[in-house]
Amino acid sequence: MSLAEKRLYYHDSYRTRFTGVVTSCREAGGRWLVRLDQTAFYPTSGGQPYDTGRLGPAQVLDVFVEEGEVVHATDRPLPTGEAVEGEIDWERRHDFMQQHCGQHVLSASFERLYDIDTVGFHLGDEWVTVDLDAELTWDQVAEAERLANQVVWEDRPVYARFVTEEELAVLPLRRPPKVDEDVRVVTIEGFDHNPCGGTHPRRTGEIGLIKVVKMERMRGGTRLTFVCGKRALRVVQARFEAVNELARRLSVSVEDLPAAVEKLSQEAQGAQKRMRVLQDQWLDLRAEALVRRVAPEGGEPPGRPWVCEALEDVDTADSLRGLAQRVAAREDGATVCALAAVTGERVSLVVVSRDPRVDAGAVVRAALEPHAGRGGGNPKQGQGSAPAGPGTDASAVCDTVRRVLASFA
The missing domain is CATH 3.10.310.40 (Diaminopimelate Epimerase; Chain A, domain 1)
Structure with missing residues (x-):
């Protein structure tokens, strides 16, 4: 069985149940490291974290690649040679699918608009980051975000496939593959072709929304923090509630909030200046009292x-x-x-x-x-x-x- 055949997630990111035969199981540091003849569990790689779920009665705590094989770290041993039913945590898997595909769209947007390459990617439990090889302005970020979301709302097809050397030679890849064989390319129809082994939805509409929340300059480049899909909805809702609460406390409309905050800031600066003057005066008087009394x-x-x-x-x-x-x-x-x-x-x-x-x-x-x-x-x-x-x-x-x-x- 080839590598591509053993890793079921390569062919169907929506597959959450499968049956695999345990080929080995050994204890290591209070966990058991299990290998199967085939698996749908995604191992940590390419900036995307591992899947969780269960293998029969065992909980899957971690998944990683060792010596070219997918290894499942479980909370209990599984008998070698026996078939076991696997089930993926779909909420976690689908969240990662939204984030990872959103990163492809966002990175391709920067490449199309400004010829800027993505040189780093990390998908965390709360936030996603991409590192770009140029310094950006917030206006540029906003423009790329608009283009990325336009691609999302166009609901373009997304498909992944292993390509031959001949196909690879003519595909307009956004970046070269990191492997020499079994090259898998994720395509967003009419927009992006990128070598990738991760899990993705079938259409861009499933990403839902892409929202950049932070921009940092670093070593001549830019790091963007963003969220997609369900994460983006949670962030937007939380910040909307925070803005509404601020407007309520200041007794202004949301639209008038920036002006109200600017007014408060100016008043606070004035109060701080007056406070420093009063503090200096008090210290002078206190020093005089100390000298006279002691x-x-x-x-x-x-x-x-x-x-x-x-x-x-x-x-x-x-x-x-x-x-x-x-x-x-x-x-x-x-x-x-x-x-x-x-x-x-x-x-x-x-x-x-x-x-x-x-x-x-x-x-x-x-x-x-x-x-x-x-x-x-x-x-x-x-x-x-x-x-x-x-x-x-x-x-x-x-x-x-x-x-x-x-x-x-």
């Missing part, structure tokens, strides 16, 4: 105080850092400013030093180590954090900082 520590002479404070009104590491920098920058400020605060689930510590005797980064590392924290920096500024918990709050970290600073006095 007396010099560690016996330091006047004019060179060390400030070490646990704060409850700061909740981000950025604000903590900005406050410490302001305290140290004031003429009447601290030559060493160490501030700690709880930021989320961690205690953040920032140390800024204008004292040549005090290495800020070294203080941070030494102070956080007992609290299972990490940090670092340079002699002028250091920062880090430790997980907040029993025995580790802002006050506890400051107590440790004070002990560390005492070694520099």
Whole structure:
């Protein structure tokens, strides 16, 4: 029996039941690897994943090619030499048929419109991607998508066949075959001829819809993410519901949604600018209050105080850092400013030093180590954090900082 005869999916993608004889079965890693004299199960190859289903009482978990033979990984052994009834998971098979044929149509559209080749294809459980050998604009993608869907709606015949060398020589293939014998060509009537061993529907109308959802530039080319058929319907429905919900929340029509979002964006940018101004003003006032309230520590002479404070009104590491920098920058400020605060689930510590005797980064590392924290920096500024918990709050970290600073006095 030839390769083409053994693989029943080559001749009928709609065949979901068959009978095969088990030619071998061996255990490997908790699964059993089963070979049959013929199979309708598609193995992972050419960018298309494997079929699932059952062989008699066994569930088929994976299908792959090994030494030119289709191997079925099952959840239980099957007796060698006996016939077994196979059944394909049709929902999975048909989904892959829609996606794979949709890829042929989309790739052929880019070739026809822009002479752009497809250099990669991956069919995943949720999304399909194609890699094209040129950078594209979104307008080009949209035009190719329109042409591809026109071919779908024209409901053109799709057929696959093994061709002779003579036929191969005259067919206008979109790309050359990767094998030298048993070359199988999938034809979309009047539109595309492409060597392929995958499963496809009988007509393009069965693809239903092709929808590109993402475009990425990569290494001088473009990667497109798209979906077809039932997947495309799910994506369109989900995004339609999301758009409707946004329009409802903004009290505008769907048509007015872009303008409403642009208005919100401008308002948010303005609010952020005002917030930054207010934040800067608050940090200035907070720094002044810290300098006035905190007396010099560690016996330091006047004019060179060390400030070490646990704060409850700061909740981000950025604000903590900005406050410490302001305290140290004031003429009447601290030559060493160490501030700690709880930021989320961690205690953040920032140390800024204008004292040549005090290495800020070294203080941070030494102070956080007992609290299972990490940090670092340079002699002028250091920062880090430790997980907040029993025995580790802002006050506890400051107590440790004070002990560390005492070694520099």
